Amino acid sequence: MQEKIRMNTCVIGLQWGDEGKGKIVDILAEDSDVVVRYGGGANAGHTVVVGDSRFAMHLLPSGSVRQGDICVIGNGVVVDPECLLEEIEVLKGQGITLAGRLFVSENAHVVLDYHKLEDRLREESLGKGRIGTTSRGIGPCYADKIGRSYAVRMGDFLELTALKEKLASIVSYKNKVFLAVYGAGPINVDELFEKCKVYSAKLGIFISDTTELLHRLDSDGKSILFEGAQGTLLDLDHGTFPFVTSSNSSALGMPAGCGFPAKKVDKFIGVAKAYTTRVGAGPFPSEQDNDTGQYIRDKGNEYGTTTGRPRRCGWFDAVATSYSIKIGGIDSVALMHLDTLGGLEEIKVCSSYRIDGEEQSVFSGNPHKLARAECVYESVAGWEQDISPVSSFEDLPKAARDYVNLIEGYLGVPVHIVSVGPKRKQTIFR
Numbered sequence: 001m002q003e004k005i006r007m008n009t010c011v012i013g014l015q016w017g018d019e020g021k022g023k024i025v026d027i028l029a030e031d032s033d034v035v036v037r038y039g040g041g042a043n044a045g046h047t048v049v050v051g052d053s054r055f056a057m058h059l060l061p062s063g064s065v066r067q068g069d070i071c072v073i074g075n076g077v078v079v080d081p082e083c084l085l086e087e088i089e090v091l092k093g094q095g096i097t098l099a100g101r102l103f104v105s106e107n108a109h110v111v112l113d114y115h116k117l118e119d120r121l122r123e124e125s126l127g128k129g130r131i132g133t134t135s136r137g138i139g140p141c142y143a144d145k146i147g148r149s150y151a152v153r154m155g156d157f158l159e160l161t162a163l164k165e166k167l168a169s170i171v172s173y174k175n176k177v178f179l180a181v182y183g184a185g186p187i188n189v190d191e192l193f194e195k196c197k198v199y200s201a202k203l204g205i206f207i208s209d210t211t212e213l214l215h216r217l218d219s220d221g222k223s224i225l226f227e228g229a230q231g232t233l234l235d236l237d238h239g240t241f242p243f244v245t246s247s248n249s250s251a252l253g254m255p256a257g258c259g260f261p262a263k264k265v266d267k268f269i270g271v272a273k274a275y276t277t278r279v280g281a282g283p284f285p286s287e288q289d290n291d292t293g294q295y296i297r298d299k300g301n302e303y304g305t306t307t308g309r310p311r312r313c314g315w316f317d318a319v320a321t322s323y324s325i326k327i328g329g330i331d332s333v334a335l336m337h338l339d340t341l342g343g344l345e346e347i348k349v350c351s352s353y354r355i356d357g358e359e360q361s362v363f364s365g366n367p368h369k370l371a372r373a374e375c376v377y378e379s380v381a382g383w384e385q386d387i388s389p390v391s392s393f394e395d396l397p398k399a400a401r402d403y404v405n406l407i408e409g410y411l412g413v414p415v416h417i418v419s420v421g422p423k424r425k426q427t428i429f430r
């Protein structure tokens with residue numbers, strides 16, 4: 001029998017999210033013992049397809065569908081308890097149980113109803129300037145975390161007397177703000193506390209010190225898989241601010257989000273589509289707001305997993321993706337949705353930007369500059385063949401192989417995985 005190689009791996013989105021991280025994590029989870037979510041919240045929607053079943057994971061790591069794995073939700077995640085309970089129930093309905101193998105950090109912050117309300121009210125009030133958030137309360141919850149005084153953490157569900165007092169102070173503050181700024185409210189603190197009692201009763205068994213747990217599992221020689229949410233270009237510090245999410249969704253957020261050092265991760269795998277998509281507002285230089293974009297949207301079923309919104313679609317942006325690889329220390333790439341490009345006569349790759357008349361191949365997160373960036377493209381021939389049943393790289397049409405090699409050349413790291421469909425078996429390992 002071949003001995004299992006122990007390895008810690010981190011999977012990171014290299015674009016603006018929805019790259020296909022869920023599928024890759026599910027595949028890698030087969031050889032992992034532990035799967036970890038360390039950032040973001042229920043704004044994420046990670047799709048896992050197992051046979052005829054399709055799971056949309058929002059808070060639980062995508063590897064949770066593998067019954068044997070230990071599942072960790074780290075301190076960097078903002079947990080919507082209602083959403084988590086629902087997800088646990090959905091899995092239970094499919095015969096997948098989490099008792100005894102799910103661990104939620106006591107330090108993870110909690111998304112409550114007033115966060116979701118504030119997210120919606122703020123976006124509505126911004127009108128044209130809105131970010132296009134998922135309305136999951138993500139920004140307001142992370143803002144409370146940074147602000148410290150009005151924050152609730154998962155560990156608070158284990159101290160209900162103290163939580164009651166804390167909620168009274170938070171709600172009193174929030175109600176003043178909601179009324180003054182939005183003419184909204186008030187939130188009923190008693191109703192909120194009753195809900196928290198239910199969360200406490202149902203989720204209490206999962207709450208623990210996950211940092212200590214991860215280090216213990218690592219010492220025991222377990223293979224740990226870290227699952228990034230969102231994508232590098234949505235990173236709060238390193239993405240296309242302000243059109244970003246409120247966490248460090250690049251690889252840089254991993255250590256802080258679970259208390260485990262990046263230097264103990266053996267491999268960072270970046271996930272990118274063979275084209276680019278984005279949901280919500282913000283600059284998108286290679287966007288194709290035309291028939292080509294619509295072709296990709298239809299063929300790739302590019303509608304949000306969390307909100308159902310149509311995703312904006314465009315050509316592969318080698319400038320932006322190379323930047324994500326650079327700041328994330330990415331070792332290898334999984335290139336997704338190659339099948340979706342089939343049937344296009346010509347395929348383009350954005351190889352550099354022209355900004356204010358100057359050509360540059362260095363990505364700029366500066367929103368003003370990026371909004372003025374025009375893409376310089378390299379055009380290559382497409383292929384007609386349906387490649388979704390293909391299982392080896394050699395069996396792909398020459399134009400498809402050339403396209404993958406072209407992207408690899410731009411990125412400077414190997415494309416080890418090519419995906420040609422949502423199913424596990426539609427995956428080519430090189």
Ligand code: GDP
Pocket residue numbers: 013017018019020021022023044045046047048049299300304305336337338339340419420421422
């Ligand atoms: P994530 O957020 O990065 O996990 O990605 P999403 O699940 O939001 O979106 C990816 C979508 O593409 C899902 O519907 C997947 O089932 C699907 N998918 C993943 N890989 C492929 C692929 O190679 N080809 C096609 N056609 N669909 C894919």
Ligand code: IMO
Pocket residue numbers: 013016017018019043044045046131132133134135136137138139228229230231234243244245246279280281305
């Ligand atoms: P996964 O993990 C795609 C986008 C939103 C919006 C911006 C801010 O499935 O790849 P937020 O609700 O986080 O305050 O919204 O970020 N966004 C995502 N886009 N995939 C995601 O997650 C996203 N999570 C947030 O559309 O533009």
Ligand code: MG
Pocket residue numbers: 017018019044045046047305306
């Ligand atoms: Mg998604």
